Amino acid sequence: MNAVESKTKFVSTDRRVREDRRFVVGRGRYVADIDLPGMLHVALVAAQHPAARIVSIDASRALALPGVHKVLTGAELVEAVNPLMNGLETPQVRRFPLAVGQVRYAGEWVAAVVADTRALAEDAAERVKVEYEKLGFVIDAEEAYTPQSTPVHPEHGSNVLLDKTFVWGEVERHFAEADQQLSFRVVWGRNSTVPIETFGVVASWDPWQEVLDVWASIQMPKYSDQIARSLRLPGNSIRVHQDVDVGGSYGVKRGIKHSVLVGHLARALGRPVRLIEDRLENMRAGDAHGPERIFDVDVAFNADGIVRSMKMRALDNVGAYAGRAPFQLGKPIGAIVGPYKIESVQYQAISVTTNKTVQEAVRGFGQAPTNYAIETAIDRVAETLGLDRIEIRRRNFIRHDEFPYLIPSGSTYDSGDYHTVVDKVLAHAGYDDLVAERDRLRAEGMLAGIGIAACLEPSGGNSSFEPLLNDKNTTSTWMDSCRIMVDALGTVTATVHTTSSGQGHETLVATVVGEVLQIDPDLIRIVRPDTLSSLPSNSPVGSRMAIMLGGAAFKAAEKVKAKMVAIAAHAMGVPIETANYVDGTVRTADGREMAWEAIVNMAHRQFHALPEGMDPGLASDHIMQVPTGVQLPKDDKVQMYPCHSFEFHLILVAIDPLLGKPEIRRYVIGHDCGTVINPHIVRGMTLGGIAHGLGAALLEEFAYDAEGQLLTQSFMDYLLPSSHEVPDVEIVHHCTPSPLTVLGQKGSGESGYLGSPAAISGAINDAVRPLGIHFTRLPMRISAISDAIAEAGPTMTQEEI
Amino acid sequence: MSVELKVNGRAVTVDVEPRTTLLDCVRDELGLKGTHAGCEHGVCGACTVLLDGQPTRSCLMFAVQADGYEITTIEGVAPQAGELDVIQDAFCEAHGLQCGFCTSGMILAARSLLEREASPTVEDIREAISGNICRCTGYGQIIEAIQLAAERMRGQNAPASPSLSRTEAVR
Ligand code: FES
Numbered sequence: 024m025n026a027v028e029s030k031t032k033f034v035s036t037d038r039r040v041r042e043d044r045r046f047v048v049g050r051g052r053y054v055a056d057i058d059l060p061g062m063l064h065v066a067l068v069a070a071q072h073p074a075a076r077i078v079s080i081d082a083s084r085a086l087a088l089p090g091v092h093k094v095l096t097g098a099e100l101v102e103a104v105n106p107l108m109n110g111l112e113t114p115q116v117r118r119f120p121l122a123v124g125q126v127r128y129a130g131e132w133v134a135a136v137v138a139d140t141r142a143l144a145e146d147a148a149e150r151v152k153v154e155y156e157k158l159g160f161v162i163d164a165e166e167a168y169t170p171q172s173t174p175v176h177p178e179h180g181s182n183v184l185l186d187k188t189f190v191w192g193e194v195e196r197h198f199a200e201a202d203q204q205l206s207f208r209v210v211w212g213r214n215s216t217v218p219i220e221t222f223g224v225v226a227s228w229d230p231w232q233e234v235l236d237v238w239a240s241i242q243m244p245k246y247s248d249q250i251a252r253s254l255r256l257p258g259n260s261i262r263v264h265q266d267v268d269v270g271g272s273y274g275v276k277r278g279i280k281h282s283v284l285v286g287h288l289a290r291a292l293g294r295p296v297r298l299i300e301d302r303l304e305n306m307r308a309g310d311a312h313g314p315e316r317i318f319d320v321d322v323a324f325n326a327d328g329i330v331r332s333m334k335m336r337a338l339d340n341v342g343a344y345a346g347r348a349p350f351q352l353g354k355p356i357g358a359i360v361g362p363y364k365i366e367s368v369q370y371q372a373i374s375v376t377t378n379k380t381v382q383e384a385v386r387g388f389g390q391a392p393t394n395y396a397i398e399t400a401i402d403r404v405a406e407t408l409g410l411d412r413i414e415i416r417r418r419n420f421i422r423h424d425e426f427p428y429l430i431p432s433g434s435t436y437d438s439g440d441y442h443t444v445v446d447k448v449l450a451h452a453g454y455d456d457l458v459a460e461r462d463r464l465r466a467e468g469m470l471a472g473i474g475i476a477a478c479l480e481p482s483g484g485n486s487s488f489e490p491l492l493n494d495k496n497t498t499s500t501w502m503d504s505c506r507i508m509v510d511a512l513g514t515v516t517a518t519v520h521t522t523s524s525g526q527g528h529e530t531l532v533a534t535v536v537g538e539v540l541q542i543d544p545d546l547i548r549i550v551r552p553d554t555l556s557s558l559p560s561n562s563p564v565g566s567r568m569a570i571m572l573g574g575a576a577f578k579a580a581e582k583v584k585a586k587m588v589a590i591a592a593h594a595m596g597v598p599i600e601t602a603n604y605v606d607g608t609v610r611t612a613d614g615r616e617m618a619w620e621a622i623v624n625m626a627h628r629q630f631h632a633l634p635e636g637m638d639p640g641l642a643s644d645h646i647m648q649v650p651t652g653v654q655l656p657k658d659d660k661v662q663m664y665p666c667h668s669f670e671f672h673l674i675l676v677a678i679d680p681l682l683g684k685p686e687i688r689r690y691v692i693g694h695d696c697g698t699v700i701n702p703h704i705v706r707g708m709t710l711g712g713i714a715h716g717l718g719a720a721l722l723e724e725f726a727y728d729a730e731g732q733l734l735t736q737s738f739m740d741y742l743l744p745s746s747h748e749v750p751d752v753e754i755v756h757h758c759t760p761s762p763l764t765v766l767g768q769k770g771s772g773e774s775g776y777l778g779s780p781a782a783i784s785g786a787i788n789d790a791v792r793p794l795g796i797h798f799t800r801l802p803m804r805i806s807a808i809s810d811a812i813a814e815a816g817p818t819m820t821q822e823e824i
Numbered sequence: 825m826s827v828e829l830k831v832n833g834r835a836v837t838v839d840v841e842p843r844t845t846l847l848d849c850v851r852d853e854l855g856l857k858g859t860h861a862g863c864e865h866g867v868c869g870a871c872t873v874l875l876d877g878q879p880t881r882s883c884l885m886f887a888v889q890a891d892g893y894e895i896t897t898i899e900g901v902a903p904q905a906g907e908l909d910v911i912q913d914a915f916c917e918a919h920g921l922q923c924g925f926c927t928s929g930m931i932l933a934a935r936s937l938l939e940r941e942a943s944p945t946v947e948d949i950r951e952a953i954s955g956n957i958c959r960c961t962g963y964g965q966i967i968e969a970i971q972l973a974a975e976r977m978r979g980q981n982a983p984a985s986p987s988l989s990r991t992e993a994v995r
């Protein structure tokens with residue numbers, strides 16, 4: 024417990040999460056629950072080929088069905104809308120909601136069918152006849168990177184969207200000086216967050232008000248701006264309703280193409296229109312796949328295990344269109360050395376297009392794959408030197424007394440105590456016993472291994488990777504806001520200006536406002552105004568809401584409190600400095616007091632009694648700037664995120680050599696995200712993140728065949744972890760407050776996920792090390808593990824059994 | 825065609841196409857939106873309802889096939905408006921959810937388990953919810969919620985109390 028925590032009344036206490044109440048009775052309000060009178064439904068016609076010219080589209084048989092209102096093609100749509108936004112300056116990589124002239128991946132939407140019901144729209148979609156002329160295609164990232172590969176966008180001239188090499192520090196000198204070097208390649212397979220709720224959107228156009236109302240399962244910064252730009256409407260013609268519950272997102276719910284399509288249709292048809300993806304549409308063409316990345320890493324290190332320098336080449340396959348995905352190579356720059364004191368880094372970030380489904384933001388925004396590469400590097404150095412994997416991490420960790428710590432790529436880490444977290448985890452787990460247990464399993468003929476991962480969760484950022492990777496981009500803020508209103512009866516209402524997808528933002532705001540005003544958080548109402556009535560928000564991305572929304576709520580509440588103190592001090596005739604706010608009452612030094620109700624009443628009704636120059640009423644706004652976000656990049660360096668949470672995973676895995684199925688026998692994680700505002704929420708994020716990382720490590724992959732067809736298109740082949748696969752997880756909590764935030768909090772929305780794939784990979788590699796095997800690719804599916812074991816050591820395994 | 829269904833203790837008649845799934849019928853014809861569509865191919869369990877107390881995937885059966893069963897949806901669980909039942913309350917207490925999308929199915933699966941097994945082991949609980957995918961929680965707090973509900977149901981009448989200790993830091 025730190026000083027901040029021990030003083031708090033509600034923050035860090037075991038209070039219930041207020042949102043839960045509506046969900047446990049089935050009264051969440053998801054987008055698919057919205058039924059508007061006269062609403063029409065959309066189904067999509069999907070491309071059969073990874074690349075083909077659209078020769079013709081014949082919709083006559085679809086339109087002949089009664090109840091079918093429209094078959095929209097890309098050729099018609101392109102006349103009415105602007106291309107969707109790209110993050111990089113790649114104007115020739117044009118993306119529209121429907122394929123225009125050419126399809127660029129199998130499953131891409133070629134036409135949208137609108138009908139009275141979804142079932143009818145699906146029937147009609149089957150009757151749309153599309154004639155194609157097949158074109159050359161490319162699936163593999165390495166191939167796409169070569170100049171002779173077939174460009175997915177011929178107008179762009181190549182498949183390369185980004186190829187930038189950063190050198191931070193004296194890389195060559197450190198490599199020359201170091202005792203040893205090693206090189207390896209690891210591959211992060213294509214997976215995603217795949218929420219149980221697919222993406223959906225409903226739009227309705229009012230031609231008399233010229234307003235497009237939108238309800239969507241969305242988690243996206245600047246969503247309404249993007250719709251407005253694309254539909255060529257003024258920004259204040261788009262009203263996004265933010266009181267829609269989102270059934271999971273973890274980054275990917277950014278259905279901008281769906282929204283522009285539906286918005287256009289609602290306007291064109293003069294009826295409300297809805298599109299709810301079915302699972303196939305979601306997996307094949309929801310444009311929500313995650314990073315797919317090849318890492319080539321060289322590390323230079325000394326005989327004592329100190330890592331001097333690292334060269335990393337990251338080649339990412341973003342699929343058929345650019346969007347925001349290439350930026351996922353940028354965020355990891357803010358923690359490119361992980362928790363280690365690596366003095367210099369060379370980083371080559373390459374983003375290529377291929378004829379695969381489009382990539383979208385995934386939990387961690389590229390950090391989890393990068394952590395997997397960094398942690399593999401540390402394990403390999405330990406293996407090469409014959410050093411203990413924990414000891415080598417300790418030797419390289421930034422020490423508690425070295426914070427704030429500037430890393431070579433320009434970010435200063437705010438705070439941390441990595442050695443202590445590791446000590447606590449080892450003590451909790453009984454590390455020696457864990458090693459003994461591994462060795463006992465091995466003696467029994469099992470393959471067993473211990474996995475370790477130490478990594479950071481950068482949180483609360485201002486999107487500095489945008490200007491870093493695109494010098495035309497001048498973003499240096501990524502604000503969030505809160506408004507607090509105290510009504511004339513004295514009850515408090517506060518606002519959240521975004522949708523949420525399970526992060527508990529209502530609980531966050533109520534807890535923080537309650538803390539500052541010293542009133543029961545349960546008595547505070549939280550509302551979500553639509554975007555036309557909202558203050559700016561950048562949505563819950565980048566583990567930012569505890570810091571940014573929590574910070575905004577804190578500051579707005581402080582303003583309310585300050586006004587109440589000023590009113591009461593004036594009324595009681597004492598200087599403000601001598602008035603004391605206690606539990607909603609203002610007290611004077613000589614023992615008089617003015618109660619909450621009286622102050623509120625004065626603010627709302629008695630202007631004559633207010634201090635001179637004070638506005639009436641009792642409300643406040645706060646628009647919060649990112650704590651460290653003030654500068655644009657300079658010399659290829661930038662302060663990326665302000666806060667840095669830390670996690671340390673320690674796990675034991677056993678594999679029956681005949682089955683090849685890894686079984687996690689023990690999972691302990693040490694977690695330090697500064698001051699925890701709600702322990703239930705942080706714990707849930709961490710446990711859920713670990714489960715998600717387990718899927719990425721062992722099960723989940725969007726696999727393609729050589730013909731460019733997606734093979735894993737349903738939950739039968741794309742396997743999500745169930746309660747059988749996810750182990751019991753023990754969390755060891757530690758708190759190193761951030762000096763940069765109002766309560767010492769840091770982010771935790773991506774916790775667990777950032778390190779669990781690395782830890783699981785480390786454990787499996789430890790288990791198969793005696794067989795001379797290295798797994799270098801995620802996911803490590805059972806079949807791959809059992810094949811490798813069978814190939815490596817049939818005699819050995821048989822002997823031992 | 826016209827089908828008579830018994831849903832949450834009430835008899836209702838709906839007019840649906842033969843191909844309408846029970847899921848679509850419950851949501852669109854009966855307006856019970858607490859039952860969710862996650863995959864519509866029988867894997868995720870978001871669409872779980874109880875048929876004569878048995879957890880059933882409403883996306884995999886036609887409404888017409890449900891004739892003659894007692895159907896329970898999440899809307900039929902709370903004893904009355906504003907009052908949670910023991911399992912629902914335990915899910916709130918243990919924060920056995922995040923986005924809430926899998927929650928209706930989880931609670932119904934839990935209810936079915938606890939009706940036949942008053943003292944389930946962790947393995948029993950894992951088995952009972954293994955057909956319900958939760959992408960948010962990693963299941964830990966769901967399992968705790970069900971354990972807590974079981975404990976409370978065994979000691980019925982004991983008032984729901986926040987003092988039932990669950991240590992946060994280490995467990
Ligand atoms: S929606 Fe029925 S099992 Fe997924």
Ligand code: FES
Nearest residue numbers: 922926958959960
């Ligand atoms: S609570 Fe979100 S899927 Fe379970």
